[in-house]
Amino acid sequence: MAIALAAVMLPISVTGPGVALADMSGALGASAASTQWVLNAYNVAFTAFMLAAGSAADLFGRRRLFLSGTTVFALASLVAGTAPTILLVDLARFVQGMGAAAVLTSGSALLAHTFSGAARARAFGIFGASIGFGLAMGPFVSGLLVGVASWHAVFLVNVLLGAVVLVLARPLPESKNPGARRIDLPGVLTFTLALMLLALGFVEGPSQGWGGVVTLGSFAGAALFLALFVVVELRVAEPMFDLSLLRRPTFVAIIWQPVSIVFAFAALLVYLPPYFQGAGGAGSTMSGAMLLPLTLPVFILPLFTGTLVRLLSVRMLLAVGPAVLAVALLLMTFTDPLSSRTGLYAALLLAGVGIGLAFGVMDNAAVSVVPAERSGMASGMFNTLRVAGETIGVACVGGLLLTSTRQQLAGSGGGASGAMADDVVQGRLGSVRESGGEDLVDRAVQGLQHGWSVVYVVLACVALAGAIAIFTMVRDRDLDQSSTTQDV
Numbered sequence: 001m002a003i004a005l006a007a008v009m010l011p012i013s014v015t016g017p018g019v020a021l022a023d024m025s026g027a028l029g030a031s032a033a034s035t036q037w038v039l040n041a042y043n044v045a046f047t048a049f050m051l052a053a054g055s056a057a058d059l060f061g062r063r064r065l066f067l068s069g070t071t072v073f074a075l076a077s078l079v080a081g082t083a084p085t086i087l088l089v090d091l092a093r094f095v096q097g098m099g100a101a102a103v104l105t106s107g108s109a110l111l112a113h114t115f116s117g118a119a120r121a122r123a124f125g126i127f128g129a130s131i132g133f134g135l136a137m138g139p140f141v142s143g144l145l146v147g148v149a150s151w152h153a154v155f156l157v158n159v160l161l162g163a164v165v166l167v168l169a170r171p172l173p174e175s176k177n178p179g180a181r182r183i184d185l186p187g188v189l190t191f192t193l194a195l196m197l198l199a200l201g202f203v204e205g206p207s208q209g210w211g212g213v214v215t216l217g218s219f220a221g222a223a224l225f226l227a228l229f230v231v232v233e234l235r236v237a238e239p240m241f242d243l244s245l246l247r248r249p250t251f252v253a254i255i256w257q258p259v260s261i262v263f264a265f266a267a268l269l270v271y272l273p274p275y276f277q278g279a280g281g282a283g284s285t286m287s288g289a290m291l292l293p294l295t296l297p298v299f300i301l302p303l304f305t306g307t308l309v310r311l312l313s314v315r316m317l318l319a320v321g322p323a324v325l326a327v328a329l330l331l332m333t334f335t336d337p338l339s340s341r342t343g344l345y346a347a348l349l350l351a352g353v354g355i356g357l358a359f360g361v362m363d364n365a366a367v368s369v370v371p372a373e374r375s376g377m378a379s380g381m382f383n384t385l386r387v388a389g390e391t392i393g394v395a396c397v398g399g400l401l402l403t404s405t406r407q408q409l410a411g412s413g414g415g416a417s418g419a420m421a422d423d424v425v426q427g428r429l430g431s432v433r434e435s436g437g438e439d440l441v442d443r444a445v446q447g448l449q450h451g452w453s454v455v456y457v458v459l460a461c462v463a464l465a466g467a468i469a470i471f472t473m474v475r476d477r478d479l480d481q482s483s484t485t486q487d488v
Contacts, residue, residue, distance in 0.1 A: 002168035003110060008161075009158055009161045010103060010131070012158065014266060015139050017042075017155075018273050020142060020146050020154045021038065021039075021273075021427070023146055024151040025428070027150075028085060029086075035426065038090060040199045041093040041097065042097040043199075043391035046100045046390075046391070047390075047391045048191055049098050050101045050105055052101075056102070057102075061174045062106040063169070063175070065102050066169060066172065069103040069106060070169065071099070072099030073100055073103060074158065074159050076096035077156065077158035078155075079095075081156035096158075101383075104387075105383055109175075111123045111124060113175045114175070137295070139288035140285075140289050140291065142288060143287055184232070184239055191226075193225040194222045194226040195388065200214075203395055205403065241381060249474075251378075253470050254474065258362055258389055259385055259388070260325075260462060260467065262386055264460075265298075265393075267394055268459075269294075270394050273427075275427065276427075279424075293345045294352040298359055299356075301359065308361075314361050319468075321355060321357040321359075323467035324350060325354035325463040326467065327354075328348070329457075329463065331343075331346075332452075333456045338445075362382075400455055401425055402425050405421045405451035429444065
């Protein structure tokens, strides 16, 4: 119960702030770049410390790390919810992401160590359904909180949830890897710096220019530290990212599979609400509700994992999911939140089905191809790439959306500017209306819709590439089928 509730809590922290971005940026007077770090700071820390958290769980104990991570997560949520400046919100979100990494990795490893066979399938089915529920209800609940209270409530609700998790987690059994001896600190440092510089490049690209010194320097630094990370992992005695596991094609495909899914999913959850609020004229509550066709299947389908596996097999579920998502994203290029909401809802529903098909089997498949004593490592590697996909997806889509919108507005003339692109992307059409009236608002909305068309096509290509890779690399015989064919 504690791990399931935590699995609900963490995705709310990814998607919730997306609904509150417009209100938050207006209240704190934040720019588009600084507001985007509310999302990226959490995601970067979440990703960067995932591997270290997996090693720490094996070394110090999975229950101990679960409790510690939950405490850090709740305290950081309190700071973010009461912060008077956007800088303090960003810093608190980074610490919150560190806590989230500890919670997710240790929770998954606890399930893998505690259960086996059919029982483990049921446990991971509930775990996947809980993540899906958090993703499904996160935008809607956050929209309600913003509408009834304010953007502060989006963060403060996690303080309450964290306290409940701590109470429920006390009876959990402790477990650790007796062979683990230390944490790979050089690996943590190089990986964190690589990810932060990569995110910085995507965030600053639209304003600094994609060929600017800051942008190119960030990408070059990210490549350098990533190369250093690989060198470190090859040389240390106890690496946090065991490159020897990459000799197994099935494991490689499975840990990369979530990237093809969450790259699009996280970006849609974060940036569609401001789109609905601005171009669609929806309120914060309605913008969250409009995402339910996308998110509800992600909650419901994992509950029927056993039936789905018997019909399609694990490999087919992992491959068909991103393929269906790619089709849905291409269909979304023909929709907009003003004139064709029915078509928009249908495309979002299809995208949710594609994501939900894979969500029920991803986590268990990752730990089923390694020995149980290395479940912490496997979980850390899998979740690192899953959250890295979210982090890079959010940062990349944010930069791509802003750049495409700016280029379209610049080509339309009429006084279009970078500041107007910032406003329309964040859903602040009131500022555009004050500066140029309804004609300028119409041009701004058209520019944003063009930007989204570009984003949909790019995300569809990523999803389709993932589907092809999964279908050709995964072998069902490498998976523990007995632990992946039971309904919840």
